[in-house]
Amino acid sequence: MKKIDAKGLDCPEPVVLTKNALKENKEIITIVDNEAAANNVKKLATKLGAKAEIKKIDSNFEVNIKKTEKNSEKDENKSEGKVYFFKSDKLGKGEDELGNVLIKGFLHTLLELDPLPQKLIFMNSGVKIATENEDAIDSLKKLEDKGVTILSCGTCLDYYGLEDKLDVGEISNMYEIVESLNSSNVITI
Amino acid sequence: MGPKTLSQVLRQVDFFSEDEDLLIGLGTADDATVYKIDEERAIIQSVDFFTPVVDDPYLFGQVAAANAISDIYAMGGKPVLAMNIVCFPSCLEEEVLVEILRGGAAKVKEAGATIAGGHTVKDDEPKYGLSVSGFVKHENILPNSKAKKGDKLVLTKSIGTGIYVSAIKGGLCEGGKENPAVKNMLTLNDKAVDPMHNNDVRSCTDVTGFGLLGHMVEMARGSNAELTLDTDKVPIMDGVRDYAEMGLVPGGAYDNKDNFIGDTEINNNLEEVMVDMLFDPQTSGGLLISVPADKASDLLRDLNKNGVEEAAIIGEVTGEGTKVIVE
Numbered sequence: 066m067k068k069i070d071a072k073g074l075d076c077p078e079p080v081v082l083t084k085n086a087l088k089e090n091k092e093i094i095t096i097v098d099n100e101a102a103a104n105n106v107k108k109l110a111t112k113l114g115a116k117a118e119i120k121k122i123d124s125n126f127e128v129n130i131k132k133t134e135k136n137s138e139k140d141e142n143k144s145e146g147k148v149y150f151f152k153s154d155k156l157g158k159g160e161d162e163l164g165n166v167l168i169k170g171f172l173h174t175l176l177e178l179d180p181l182p183q184k185l186i187f188m189n190s191g192v193k194i195a196t197e198n199e200d201a202i203d204s205l206k207k208l209e210d211k212g213v214t215i216l217s218c219g220t221c222l223d224y225y226g227l228e229d230k231l232d233v234g235e236i237s238n239m240y241e242i243v244e245s246l247n248s249s250n251v252i253t254i
Numbered sequence: 255m256g257p258k259t260l261s262q263v264l265r266q267v268d269f270f271s272e273d274e275d276l277l278i279g280l281g282t283a284d285d286a287t288v289y290k291i292d293e294e295r296a297i298i299q300s301v302d303f304f305t306p307v308v309d310d311p312y313l314f315g316q317v318a319a320a321n322a323i324s325d326i327y328a329m330g331g332k333p334v335l336a337m338n339i340v341c342f343p344s345c346l347e348e349e350v351l352v353e354i355l356r357g358g359a360a361k362v363k364e365a366g367a368t369i370a371g372g373h374t375v376k377d378d379e380p381k382y383g384l385s386v387s388g389f390v391k392h393e394n395i396l397p398n399s400k401a402k403k404g405d406k407l408v409l410t411k412s413i414g415t416g417i418y419v420s421a422i423k424g425g426l427c428e429g430g431k432e433n434p435a436v437k438n439m440l441t442l443n444d445k446a447v448d449p450m451h452n453n454d455v456r457s458c459t460d461v462t463g464f465g466l467l468g469h470m471v472e473m474a475r476g477s478n479a480e481l482t483l484d485t486d487k488v489p490i491m492d493g494v495r496d497y498a499e500m501g502l503v504p505g506g507a508y509d510n511k512d513n514f515i516g517d518t519e520i521n522n523n524l525e526e527v528m529v530d531m532l533f534d535p536q537t538s539g540g541l542l543i544s545v546p547a548d549k550a551s552d553l554l555r556d557l558n559k560n561g562v563e564e565a566a567i568i569g570e571v572t573g574e575g576t577k578v579i580v581e
Contacts, residue, residue, distance in 0.1 A: 075505070076420055076423075076502070076503070076504050076505050077420040077421070077423055077424035077501075077502050078424075080420075080424060080500065080501045080502055081424040081425065084424075084500075099505065100508070101503070101505040101507075101508035101509075102505070104501070104503075104508065105501035105502070105503055106501055107501070108498075108499060108500065108501030108503070109500050109501035111499075112499045112500045112501070113500075
């Protein structure tokens with residue numbers, strides 16, 4: 066539960082602070098000192114599909130905000146970005162060496178994208194990118210720092226014996242991966 | 255200040271004047287003071303200043319000037335002289351003030367008037383505005399208190415600048431001169447004056463701090479008239495609805511709602527966001543005009559021809575009383 070003290074701040078500060086906090090928190094209490102600000106914060110929450118309640122406490126107002134399941138799934142900032150699905154550790158078919166070079170360049174270039182990708186998903190030999198390819202891992206870490214979700218298939222890591230070597234991102238399952246591929250704008254590499 | 259506090263304060267001071275040449279004073283909450291000079295002409299005086307609404311000092315200067323001059327047009331007059339009013343902190347660079355004043359001077363020049371002086375005060379927060387004087391022929395004076403049953407109501411600019419300024423301050427959009435709200439605020443109301451005089455307009459006020467509905471209530475009170483607003487017809491800037499739904503509604507809109515809702519009758523099916531937009535305080539807003547019904551389409555045509563493209567008929571005067579019906 067994140068608390069935002071927005072007492073004494075003029076419009077639109079309480080709304081902006083709440084909006085930013087909602088990107089990373091599922092439950093927020095925003096405290097303001099006037100009813101107009103409380104109503105505005107509640108409007109924001111409702112517009113973003115969250116539930117909000119206003120409680121008057123002494124001379125202040127607390128707005129309790131809870132994200133519902135649906136909107137906690139897609140982070141507002143990332144919603145525009147695409148999902149990239151890597152099913153191999155090389156880019157394209159041809160010489161392995163070239164495929165390796167290309168994948169490094171590709172990931173490095175992804176960093177320049179606006180908006181950034183929403184998710185990168187690694188499957189089959191693709192998981193080797195997030196475990197063995199040092200240059201690629203470097204780019205992936207930078208992407209992760211910027212809020213990009215990086216998922217590697219658990220079954221695949223297990224198969225290649227790489228589970229302990231996962232250096233960036235999270236281990237994911239078939240359900241989550243299928244959900245991501247189903248619900249989003251996907252590019253397959 | 256909110257209208258309630260202000261009227262409480264003003265009530266305790268005796269502003270009564272026996273001067274018969276004071277044609278419009280504090281009595282009818284009009285846009286500006288009008289004083290008879292001779293049998294032909296009267297002088298209009300008004301003053302307005304505020305804290306920055308946009309970051310760019312040159313644009314702020316222009317907006318503040320357009321806003322201050324607007325009161326003269328709203329009374330049916332033409333601006334002639336202006337004086338700068340400046341509050342400025344010592345910690346800010348002089349260059350900022352130069353830009354603000356350059357912006358103000360450019361707008362006053364565009365309006366065909368002259369800046370002839372001013373006054374500065376050291377203050378924690380910058381503020382800028384002008385005291386403006388203009389002339390008007392007696393038959394051209396347009397008070398806010400002459401709306402008559404059967405008249406059509408015309409609004410010359412789209413609304414939503416207060417909400418837009420919140421969005422700019424919140425970093426949700428750029429506040430440069432391409433911003434639709436900045437463009438809106440930079441536009442003088444000068445082009446509406448001649449069309450008003452050529453089409454027998456009875457009453458006029460400019461839509462500013464009290465929001466469209468607040469100023470309609472003031473017109474209803476002053477004219478002892480019942481105004482009906484057709485919300486579908488109100489021009490609203492693109493994007494404003496979205497920002498209003500996000501809660502970027504300025505505190506002034508809530509104050510206006512508190513103060514004026516008692517004199518309104520709002521259709522129960524109207525969305526809350528629409529009510530917020532109707533009470534949104536405007537900076538350098540458009541003119542709200544009451545025109546005889548048979549002249550309304552001519553007025554609209556003349557306004558459009560003169561470059562006032564957003565002008566629209568938004569309602570009518572439906573009876574006597576002092577309320578605004580919102581459909």
